[in-house]
Amino acid sequence: MMLAVLNFKNLVDFEEQLQFLDDLSHADVQVDLKISPTLPVPNDFENFEIISQNLTIKERTVGEISPSVLHHLNISTSFIGHLERRKSLNEGLLIVRKRLENALENDIKPIISVGQYSNLELVTEELDILLKDQPITKPIIIAYESLASTEMGRALYSIDEIRDVHNKIREFMTTHYPAIDYQLILGGHMDEVGSPIANAIGYDGVLIGDRYHTLASFQPVLNVLNNLSR
Numbered sequence: 552m553m554l555a556v557l558n559f560k561n562l563v564d565f566e567e568q569l570q571f572l573d574d575l576s577h578a579d580v581q582v583d584l585k586i587s588p589t590l591p592v593p594n595d596f597e598n599f600e601i602i603s604q605n606l607t608i609k610e611r612t613v614g615e616i617s618p619s620v621l622h623h624l625n626i627s628t629s630f631i632g633h634l635e636r637r638k639s640l641n642e643g644l645l646i647v648r649k650r651l652e653n654a655l656e657n658d659i660k661p662i663i664s665v666g667q668y669s670n671l672e673l674v675t676e677e678l679d680i681l682l683k684d685q686p687i688t689k690p691i692i693i694a695y696e697s698l699a700s701t702e703m704g705r706a707l708y709s710i711d712e713i714r715d716v717h718n719k720i721r722e723f724m725t726t727h728y729p730a731i732d733y734q735l736i737l738g739g740h741m742d743e744v745g746s747p748i749a750n751a752i753g754y755d756g757v758l759i760g761d762r763y764h765t766l767a768s769f770q771p772v773l774n775v776l777n778n779l780s781r
């Protein structure tokens with residue numbers, strides 16, 4: 552089954568997000584759909600999973616989402632170091648590692664985002680910095696994102712480029728982290744055209760941002776994702 556992660560960002564009106572969730576709860580969803588609203592809401596929908604956009608570090612701090620909050624909401628998956636968050640808040644990889652440690656310690660499945668640099672070697676270097684010596688014994692999700700595409704609002708990559716990234720990450724994981732069970736997803740202006748291409752290349756799923764604010768606008772993408780999952 553195809554994995555699809557839908558990430559509403561902070562500029563999307565929250566009432567609109569709640570309406571979208573409610574509409575989706577009545578929709579035909581065949582894909583493994585995970586959705587992160589700006590504010591986590593209880594994970595009690597039947598046809599999709601609510602996930603978190605962020606998870607705090609272990610030390611005492613203020614204004615961030617703790618594992619305890621997620622457990623209370625029955626949420627068990629969280630983004631760890633989403634690329635745009637890292638860039639706009641100037642967060643380095645060391646703090647992302649601390650978030651990952653907290654996720655692993657509290658049984659929260661991490662969606663680890665990579666793609667800070669477009670250079671292929673640097674993608675696996677970034678991944679290595681995050682994964683090194685982390686006690687990962689349960690499945691994780693790795694999201695490669697073409698950050699420039701998200702920022703520019705159009706697909707800036709060629710099929711060859713996203714295939715190279717896919718092959719490079721798979722090869723890197725097999726060689727360096729053979730024991731880690733992971734799904735690899737692709738983000739960066741993914742839509743009804745890009746999703747089948749990502750699937751054909753071998754990505755396990757797609758990461759989709761805040762371009763769709765209603766079920767009606769998302770429906771063409773959902774139809775394609777449902778078909779890919781059948």
Ligand SMILES: O=C[C@H](O)COP(=O)(O)O
Binds near residue numbers: 696
């Ligand atoms: O979290 C989502 C990613 O940033 C992708 O966003 P996008 O689909 O608008 O490119």
